Amino acid sequence: MKYLNQIELARHHWAELREASGIADNxxxxxxxxxxxxxxxEAENAYWKIENHVVVQGQLFESAEYVVPVLLTSLLQKQQKWVKISIxxxxxxxxxxxxHEEEISKGNRDLGERCREKAREGLWILYQEMMFGERYAAKDVLEVIEKDPHRLSSILMAFDS
Structure with a gap:
């Protein structure tokens, strides 16, 4: 059986996407x-093969936009704690x-916002994770992407009571 994250990974031509070291085929x-x-x-080693490539010190490369849905769908599977925290x-x-300036020069000025929009497509996955999984790590992501801060604070208050 294939998982959603595997399907999402297979949908894209990674060798045509950019990352910090060149093409994103790895x-x-x-x-x-x-x-x-x-x-x-092992999770930490794999983490750095992604983090220093699709995003480097807060600077995004083209492939980051395609990584977001893969990571979100990965949260739908049962994962070890260290894997979820890494995701x-x-x-x-x-x-x-x-x-990154290279992406800006290629016309990707809105890459950051596109990544946030992709993450918003999985908003309820992140809320579920915040409520029943890795609360603080999920909350950190939600605080960046949630356009309705009242919803976030309401859910936090309801969950804490």
């Missing part, structure tokens, strides 16, 4: 490595980012 295998990690150190940290880094 990103799918890095994501799968992260998802299959059986120990925290949410990657999402946070991406949605907090802005385009």
């Amino acid at each position: 990103i799918p295998s890095a994501i799968l490595e992260l998802l299959k990690s059986s120990r925290p150190d 949410l940290e990657l999402l946070f880094q991406i949605v907090s980012g802005e385009p």
Whole structure:
């Protein structure tokens, strides 16, 4: 059986997308490595194969936009705690980012907003994670992407009571 994240990974031509080191053809295998990690150190190694490539010190590359839905759909599967935290940290880094100057020169001025919009498509996945999973890591992402801060505060208050 294929999972949604595998289908999402297969939908894109990663060799045609950019990342910090050039083409993004290694990103799918890095994501799968992260998802299959059986120990925290394995997850950390895989994390850095993504984080220093699609987003580097807050600067986004083209492939980041395509990574967001893969990460979101990965939250729908049962994952080890360290995997979920890595997924949410990657999402946070991406949605907090802005385009690298190379992306701006290629006409991708709105890359940061497009990444945030992709993340908003999974808003309720993140709310579910905040309520029943890795609360603080999911909340960090929601604080960046949620356009209705009243909704976020209402859900937090209801959950805390």
